Amino acid sequence: xxIGIVSDSHGNTDVFEDMLxxxxxxxxxxxxHAGDFAPDADVLEEMSGKRVARVLGNCDFFVDGxxxxxxxxxxGHRIFLTHGHLFNVRFDTAMLAAxxxxxxxxxxxxxxxHIALEEYGDVTVLNPGSIARPRDERRGSFMxxxxxxxxxxxxxxxxx
Numbered sequence: 001x002x003i004g005i006v007s008d009s010h011g012n013t014d015v016f017e018d019m020l021x022x023x024x025x026x027x028x029x030x031x032x033h034a035g036d037f038a039p040d041a042d043v044l045e046e047m048s049g050k051r052v053a054r055v056l057g058n059c060d061f062f063v064d065g066x067x068x069x070x071x072x073x074x075x076g077h078r079i080f081l082t083h084g085h086l087f088n089v090r091f092d093t094a095m096l097a098a099x100x101x102x103x104x105x106x107x108x109x110x111x112x113x114h115i116a117l118e119e120y121g122d123v124t125v126l127n128p129g130s131i132a133r134p135r136d137e138r139r140g141s142f143m144x145x146x147x148x149x150x151x152x153x154x155x156x157x158x159x160x
Contacts, residue, residue, distance in 0.1 A: 007111025076149025
């Protein structure tokens, strides 16, 4: 199963058009939005026609039914989704990975730093960077991930 991961759109939903135009993006069966701004996920859901799981970021206000973290089960994997600001991710991902382990997740997804990251271990830690305001390059980024039960995720970081 292919999923898309995006974060830190900060109200710039126009970037979703370019993102969804990337070969393979339209085939994502589910999208994860790791916060800042959680309401942007509604726009992505409408544009993609697919469900978008979302969490609140440090720049988000209260959104009914949206929380700081959630667990998504898909294709034999448990994904711990959070923005990351509550897990000290600016310094390292140890707290985040520990929280994911506590929920039984084998994948942790976060945003917040605006810097793309992939770490592999007993918990795969993924940050798609920022689609709208990257700090690691001039172009925004997102991820397409292939998930199959019993297999490690195949991650493709894409710059637009």
